[in-house]
Every structure is written in C-alpha cells, then in structure tokens.
Amino acid sequence: MEMEKKRDIKHRFHEHPLVFVEDQSNEGQKSYCSACGDVISDPCFSCPPCNYHLHHNCALAPQRISSHPLHPQHYGFFLRHWPRPDNRLDRGSYSCVKSGCKYIVHVNCALEDDRFYEVVERESQCEELYGSSAESTQSSITRVVEVSEDGEATKIEHFSHEGHCLVLADKMEEETDRRCDGCMLPVSTLFYYCSESECHFYLHKYCAELPSVKHHWFRRSTADLDSRSFMWCDLCKRPCSGFFYEMGGLGVCLRCAEVPDVIEFQGHEHLLFYDFKCRERCNGCGADPGEEGAFRCGKCSFTLDFKCLSLPQSVVHKIDQHQLNLTYHDDNDYSKHLHCDICEVKRDRSLWYYCCSICDTSAHPDCILGEFPFLKDGITLPRYWHTHRHDVQFHRKAEDYPNCSYCGQRCRREILKCTESACNYIVHFRCRRRRL
Structure with a gap:
C-alpha cells in the first residue's frame, strides 16, 4: 500500500509512541517486526525502550478490510492484536468478521496484493461494496410457466433463450451427442430443452437455475451471468461458448466459475488451494500459469491450472x-x-x-x-475474430474436405464458413485473420 510516511505515530497495539526510523544501524543485532515477524531492514516505526518495531506498512495496516479472495465466504477481516514476537513464528493477523468463524490470515498475506481488498472505513460500507445477500439469489429463470405436482418447474422461460419456452426432461428421445448451452458439457442428467422442434437448445437443470448475480471468491466485485455465444475465458484461457460470469473485468466460463477456491482432487491425495502468487508449472499439462495464479498443494509441489481442471474425466x-x-x-x-x-x-x-x-x-x-472443445458447432464468431466481409460460422469439420480459401490446403479440422449462400469463403480456423 502506498501511504505517506509519518514521523511518529501512536499505535493502538502499543502503549508508547512509535518513532519513525529511516535507517537501521543495529550492527550484528537483528530486529524483528512485531506484526509480521520478519527482519526489519527498511524504514520502520520503533519504541527503543521496549525493543518494539513495526514495518511501515504493518504499522499503517487498516483495521478492517472487505471481502477477500482468501476467504470469500464472509464479508471481511478485522485486525487482531499481535503478540510480541519472542517466538518469531508469532505474527500479526486478520480475523474473519463473522462471529464464530475462526479463519485467520497473516497481515502481510492479506495485504500483499491491493487488487483483492478494499479498506473499510465504516460498518455499512460492506453492503455498499458488495450488495445485500438477496442479490445472490436472483434466478436466471425469468418465468415459471408450469410446475409438477411436487412443485418442480417443468416449463420455464429463461433469459438466455428469449421467445421460446424450455421443457424439463430426464433423458434424450434418441441417442445424440447434445451439449448443454450453458456449460458446454454433454447433456446426461435432468435438463431443459427448447419446445420448438427445430431449435436445438439444451440446459442442464443446474445451469438453468444459476443465479444471475452472485459473489465470487476470485474477485471482490459481483459476478454477473451472461449468455454470450462466444468469449475467451480468462481463467482456462480457452475460447468458449455458453454462459459466462463477468467479474471485475474478467470473463469466466461456467466450468471455471463453479470451481471453489479449495478443492479435493481425485488425482492427488491432499487438498488444493488457489494461490494467486503461484508461478509453478502445472502438473497436468506442463504449462506455466498466467498472472492469475493456479491451484497448489500446501504439502508438496503439486500444481494445477484451470485448463486442466476443466478437462472431462x-x-x-x-x-x-x-x-x-x-x-x-x-x-x-x-x-x-x-x-x-x-x-x-x-x-x-x-x-x-x-x-x-x-x-x-x-x-x-x-x-x-481438439483445439476448441467448448465451442458450439455452428456459432457465429464476432467480427474482431476474423477479416471476412460477411458473418462466418465455426464448424468442427467441413463436408468433403474443401480447400482453404487462403492457404489452398484441404480443410480436415476446424473451419470458418461464410453464412452468405453465394459466398464460397471457407478457411482453416488458423487462417481466419488472413486477408485474401
């Protein structure tokens, strides 16, 4: 945190005034911060008679911070009294504001990245920052048309499919490879399908009932459900169709948005925790994580990124x-x-x-x-993804393997095809940005 340096302060956790010390001159003797327990090397605040020292940032740590990705379940942390570090493992910490919750995090861990918290000046500011709890229960179902005898919604209208009703079913009438238009995974359990015979739109019951607005552990802002047909997921780094939650400038596909910050993974014996600072290579694919970090094990050197976590079993x-x-x-x-x-x-x-x-x-x-496992066949791509003058659609394969309009080679994999019947434009997906 960038704060103006003060010459002396009265800190609520020490009985004497603390004097600002620009240079450390203790030769051969180390001093330790009474908040974080680390060695004092930078300018600090000190009480020499008591041998009490605080790093500049530790001394000015806010008393209360709002919802944090380290503990998204509750609304924030408050600063605890830190013990005097005769044992240097003792450190100052923040505790969860919710009564009965025993979650505690070191001061320097909580404040390490100011993208993930807000300083709370007053109690009511939490609701102003994150809205009321009712905001998380807004259903993405716009209207229930029919219900069964036990009260289950059997026919609905949904914000993602305006104009047509969706009907509840428990199995396909025929063996077909149908994917949920929300998560883009195969439809197998209870699902809704479009009542119009020529409209192949499906939603898992779970995906249909997702809240339109919710709080998410990855960002301190609210997450809004969007049903765009195409977007790049900022967590798994894949182009995807289906539903996205938009939060704090990020677009997150439904598969990634449903992953909690602490997971039990069947391919590893220990719990995995999401670490925004993790830069270790993923044990699934060998790739380096991006700026957003990855899941890691606290007991061994095991790391997983969102791309591998979203792989079907x-x-x-x-x-x-x-x-x-x-x-x-x-x-x-x-x-x-x-x-x-x-x-x-x-x-x-x-x-x-x-x-x-x-x-x-x-x-x-x-x-x-394939390179695009979560793109829906036949979707129209945004104009910024290609250079053709007409709209183009994504297809996993083309009949009779035509030649690419740009490179001339046969199209055996994913292609883009012009939607105009009189235009014969067909290109490999990799050639989409090339101009003819």
Whole structure:
C-alpha cells in the first residue's frame, strides 16, 4: 500500500509512541517486526525502550478490510492484536468478521496484493461494496410457466433463450451427442430443452437455475451471468461458448466459475488451494500459469491450472471403440503406450493423457478434445475474430474436405464458413485473420 510516511505515530497495539526510523544501524543485532515477524531492514516505526518495531506498512495496516479472495465466504477481516514476537513464528493477523468463524490470515498475506481488498472505513460500507445477500439469489429463470405436482418447474422461460419456452426432461428421445448451452458439457442428467422442434437448445437443470448475480471468491466485485455465444475465458484461457460470469473485468466460463477456491482432487491425495502468487508449472499439462495464479498443494509441489481442471474425466473418440479416461500417472512401460495414437508423437510420461485400459490406446488431451472443445458447432464468431466481409460460422469439420480459401490446403479440422449462400469463403480456423 502506498501511504505517506509519518514521523511518529501512536499505535493502538502499543502503549508508547512509535518513532519513525529511516535507517537501521543495529550492527550484528537483528530486529524483528512485531506484526509480521520478519527482519526489519527498511524504514520502520520503533519504541527503543521496549525493543518494539513495526514495518511501515504493518504499522499503517487498516483495521478492517472487505471481502477477500482468501476467504470469500464472509464479508471481511478485522485486525487482531499481535503478540510480541519472542517466538518469531508469532505474527500479526486478520480475523474473519463473522462471529464464530475462526479463519485467520497473516497481515502481510492479506495485504500483499491491493487488487483483492478494499479498506473499510465504516460498518455499512460492506453492503455498499458488495450488495445485500438477496442479490445472490436472483434466478436466471425469468418465468415459471408450469410446475409438477411436487412443485418442480417443468416449463420455464429463461433469459438466455428469449421467445421460446424450455421443457424439463430426464433423458434424450434418441441417442445424440447434445451439449448443454450453458456449460458446454454433454447433456446426461435432468435438463431443459427448447419446445420448438427445430431449435436445438439444451440446459442442464443446474445451469438453468444459476443465479444471475452472485459473489465470487476470485474477485471482490459481483459476478454477473451472461449468455454470450462466444468469449475467451480468462481463467482456462480457452475460447468458449455458453454462459459466462463477468467479474471485475474478467470473463469466466461456467466450468471455471463453479470451481471453489479449495478443492479435493481425485488425482492427488491432499487438498488444493488457489494461490494467486503461484508461478509453478502445472502438473497436468506442463504449462506455466498466467498472472492469475493456479491451484497448489500446501504439502508438496503439486500444481494445477484451470485448463486442466476443466478437462472431462471421460470422452468418446473414433480412435477407440471404448470410453477413454483421463489418466494422471503413466506406469506402463509398453513402448506403443508412450506415443499418442493420434499425432504419433511421443508423450511426456509425467503429464496427463487419455487412455483405454482395454485396448492400450492413449493420446494427448488436446489431440482427443481438439483445439476448441467448448465451442458450439455452428456459432457465429464476432467480427474482431476474423477479416471476412460477411458473418462466418465455426464448424468442427467441413463436408468433403474443401480447400482453404487462403492457404489452398484441404480443410480436415476446424473451419470458418461464410453464412452468405453465394459466398464460397471457407478457411482453416488458423487462417481466419488472413486477408485474401
């Protein structure tokens, strides 16, 4: 925190005035901050008779801060009295404001990044900053049209699909690969479908009932539900269709928005905590995390990013007649198993892959899912994503493998196709920004 330096102060946690000391001259003797426990090396406030010292930032730490990503469940922290650090593990800390909650965090941990908190000057400011609790219960269902005998909504109107009603169902009438238009994952459990026969719109019941506004642990601002057809998720770093929560300048896909800040992950024995400062490589894909950090284990060097957390646990692919499962550890020495059966490139045994335990088929996640696993087939892309003069649609494949209008090579994977019937523009997705 940038604050104007003061020459002396009276601090509420010490009985004597504290004098500002610009230079430390204690040769051969270390002094420790009574708040954070770290060695005093920078300018500080001191009470020499008591050997009491505070770093400048620790001395001026606010008494109360608002909702913080470290503890998003409640509205903020208040500053505790810190013990005198005869044991240097004792540190000043903030405690949760909610009565009965025992959550405590070090002063320097809570204040390390000022993007994640607000200084609260008065009690009522919490509601002004974050709204009332009722704000988190606004349903994204705009109207319930019909209900069952037990009160369950069987026909609804939803903000994401205006003009048509959605009807509740528990299974597909035919075996088809349908995806939820909210989370873009396969439809398998209770879901709503569009009542119009030619409209293929589906929502998991859970996705349909999501709140339109809620508080989210990743940002101190509210998160607003949006049903844009296309956006880049700022957490998993994928282009996605479906629902997004927009919070504090970030667009977050539904799969990432539903991940809590502390998780139990079946591929690891310990709890994983989200760390905004984490810069370790992901154990799933080997990539470096971005500025937003990653999940890490507090007991060992295990890290996961949002991209790997959003991978489906099982998939179906044409390379194998059986279901392929996401696998975290490769203990198989069989030589073929060490190569991807799609791209035929040798796999890194330390990274995740999909495999069939029956057939020994194995492949990279990106080869199995494709580059755009969460984009809906047939969506119209925003104009800033291409250079064509007409609207273009995304397709996972093109019939008869036409030649790309830009590079001339055959289109075997994802393409963009012009929506104008008289225009023959078809390009590889990678060629979308090229001008003809």
